[in-house]
Amino acid sequence: MIIEGIGLDSSAKVAFQSHAHTDHFVSGNIIFSTKATKFLSHLKKGGFYKVVPFRKKFYIGDYKAKLYPAGHMLGSAQIYIEFDEFSLLYTGDVKWFKLRTAEKSRFRKADVLVIEATFGVPMYNFPSPKEAEKKLIAFVESTLDRGKTPTLYANQIGKAQEILKILDVHGYTVKTSRNIIKVAKIYEKFGIKFGNIDNNGEVVLRGFRTPKPRNSLSPHELYVSGFGNLKLSNHADFWELMRIIEKVKPEKIYAVYGYAKEFAKILNGFGYNAAVIEKDYCLYCHKNI
Ligand SMILES: [Zn+2]
Incomplete structure (x- = not known):
């Protein structure tokens, strides 16, 4: 306006x-x-x-x-x-x-x-970011325990870097896209470091430009958004x-x-x-x- x-x-x-x-x-x-x-x-x-x-x-x-x-x-x-x-x-x-x-x-x-x-x-009554983080990590752990690759979909500017940081703090390596890495590099200029980006990462993180519909996600996939199935907003x-x-x-x-x-x-x-x-x-x- x-x-x-x-x-x-x-x-x-x-x-x-x-x-x-x-x-x-x-x-x-x-x-x-x-x-x-x-x-x-x-x-x-x-x-x-x-x-x-x-x-x-x-x-x-x-x-x-x-x-x-x-x-x-x-x-x-x-x-x-x-x-x-x-x-x-x-x-x-x-x-x-x-x-x-x-x-x-x-x-x-x-x-x-x-x-x-x-x-x-x-x-719209979201879990706090701390609660959402616990749910995210529980999902990653249980998916890895089942021998599957946890795959997370998120907005590639902002949300993806938040998830990347959470996974870094909890010790998980992440395979992600060039666009998400480009944005992450700018975050690093401002002191937010990511030590977990790895082409053979345990977790896959993707932008949701071409997301699957929410109801067609596999059990090892998570759509991270206030509109998604993990409400880290x-x-x-x-x-x-x-x-x-x-x-x-x-x-x-x-x-x-x-x-x-x-x-x-x-x-x-x-x-x-x-x-x-x-x-x-x-x-x-x-x-x-
Ligand atoms: Zn915005």
Whole structure:
């Protein structure tokens, strides 16, 4: 969306890109992001990125702003902007709980909160990353015990590296794809090391661009996603979203992505002032861009 002329994960002359997933890519004369987001994005696209460290005051257009970790993947950021009449926090994709390969998220108070709602209905109640990790390792162990090769499917940017790191910590070698390794190499530049990538690895890790449907997975295969059969998610579930809102204490909430409509309705039922905002909406233009 565009707010006061500034693109928030939307293309505009002056834009902010929250993280390096392709559905958040933007173009613009100047794109503000973290250094990791710039490096990861440049694997797939060009563009002039102005790098901003977390918690450092800067100007975006005419307004003071700061980035805060969003906890969704390496380099993922929220942006806090002080507009003339109100302050605004845009979460991008966000996680309350700490993942091994993402910076720990931090939330601050703001008048207006624009929050993702990918999993914004109460049926999404994920295990904590620690619990999900235990399930993942139990699956790997039991599959190896049966003489099979555990095969994991995951988003190749972010989730795959999280799984790679978990398997490294637990001492498993991993055979994986060139694309996942390319991204992992950028993670290593930022201090997240992987000592377990091996062409003869015990575990196979694949991107899910061509996943099998969930119900056709073999017993030795696992689809790791909030939508998959192992819910190690790098998105907040409904209950994490509620915790974030309690921290930010906004007067106005805009829900975006996924279950935005349902989430806004639930929030209004709880007494919040919430509405939906479409990804391509211009908040003070009252039209789609
Ligand atoms: Zn994302």
